[in-house]
Amino acid sequence: MTIRVILLDLEGVLYQQGEPIEGARETVRRLRAMGYPLRFLTNTTTRPRAEIAGRLRAMGFEAPLEDVFSPTFAAALELETGGERRVHLAAEPALAADFGTFELVETAPDAVVMGDLGADFTWERLNGLFRMVSGGARLIALHKNRYWRKEQNLVLDLGPFVAALEYGADIEALVVGKPARAFYQLSLRSLGAALEETLMIGDDIEGDVGGAQNAGLVAVQVRTDKYRDEDEHHPRIRPDYRIDSILELVPLLERIDLQRAAMH
Amino acid sequence: MTIRVILLDLEGVLYQQGEPIEGARETVRRLRAMGYPLRFLTNTTTRPRAEIAGRLRAMGFEAPLEDVFSPTFAAALELETGGERRVHLAAEPALAADFGTFELVETAPDAVVMGDLGADFTWERLNGLFRMVSGGARLIALHKNRYWRKEQNLVLDLGPFVAALEYGADIEALVVGKPARAFYQLSLRSLGAALEETLMIGDDIEGDVGGAQNAGLVAVQVRTDKYRDEDEHHPRIRPDYRIDSILELVPLLERIDLQRAAMH
Missing domain, CATH: 3.40.50.1000 (HAD superfamily/HAD-like)
Structure with missing residues (x-):
């Protein structure tokens, strides 16, 4: 397995109550430097994408409008596809x-x-x-x-x-919102990436992890915000990986790459 | 098969546009004289039962309140059963x-x-x-x-x-309205009658005939009001009997009884 694309949940992964989570900004910068295409995934349906991107930038994240993927964007892609x-x-x-x-x-x-x-x-x-x-x-x-x-x-x-x-x-x-399959599929169609090469990182076991896995993605749960101890024994959903916070994402990607190298 | 109870649809069977259908009043009287318990079945949910009974009586039908079976009555029976x-x-x-x-x-x-x-x-x-x-x-x-x-x-x-x-x-x-099974089942529970001994007569192939058959009743379609020529070739529903109007119901019941006698 190689990870080529990364989808990031916002609230609970990158920030919490309006404040960036420790190491989140650095991780986003680092991932970009490593060459990963990123998408900021949010279920926000009360603000346009430009406003969501603006808020992320105000918190110090590198976040161009094109990388914000919200249900309105999925809807617009659907409408274009449907003519x-x-x-x-x-x-x-x-x-x-x-x-x-x-x-x-x-x-x-x-x-x-x-x-x-x-x-x-x-x-x-x-x-x-x-x-x-x-x-x-x-x-x-x-x-x-x-x-x-x-x-x-x-x-x-x-x-x-x-x-x-x-x-x-x-x-x-x-x-078209998360955790609907169409949400992830449309996101990836716009990137030309395969489902199994895409990693989704989120805090919500059902909406983020379950939804992403259901769409065929690799799912990582962070132990921040919506994460609960019970999630470790969820009756149906087991994330592919679990890390304490987004700060551990880059080391995790390196580990995944090492594993892959060892298999070849 | 013996018919012991008769359920009558109102609009299209007993009357049409506020006028009794020819022979309908006489048929209701005759059925009572023959000893059949009757129920007037209607999906009207905008008028209380007493008003429905009053309208029937104003048209010259023998229609005591207790014999009018509308969705409110089904609901009330359900509530009693549920405590x-x-x-x-x-x-x-x-x-x-x-x-x-x-x-x-x-x-x-x-x-x-x-x-x-x-x-x-x-x-x-x-x-x-x-x-x-x-x-x-x-x-x-x-x-x-x-x-x-x-x-x-x-x-x-x-x-x-x-x-x-x-x-x-x-x-x-x-x-609880027609064609829900509960509608017929509750009606019959109040009469203590078996499903297969109950005849439903209606003009609507889906709502009346299909619904009644689905609940296990014997269904008769009259060729009045909502009846359409296409009904004779309906893809799914075939009434047990079809008659030109309610005027033929008593002769039909006599035929059914003769058939039964011949089989014994």
């Missing part, structure tokens, strides 16, 4: 920046991209989206999370509204 | 009449009964229902239709909102 030009964006208006090469429309779209509208998922809005998809527009969902916790209360997330349209129009949405 | 006392009714307020033996509550219910709220399915309302079911309340849906046509437009029906809650809370609703 869809007229797109209705049912999401944060700021995300329009990530769909600059498309015609953003309010009627008769070729595709609908659904994101986090929250309380703007009114009955009227849902019916408008329903008519678009039942009229033939493809439905792309930036994620399909079930709910989130707002103070004391559970609140419906995007997923239930996607499920409502799917049921109403008897269709299946394409979900 | 649920505190019920939240998310449906037409008039339907409260069909849940008179329960405590109708706005908070902490044992079960939620979902009906046609239409545009009252606001984001706030859906979130309130979501919290009830994710807190453990059982979800019962009066039907799960996908959409309906309002003038020129398709409009989301109850089904998509049920699907949204199901996905959000990762549960499965109990759907």
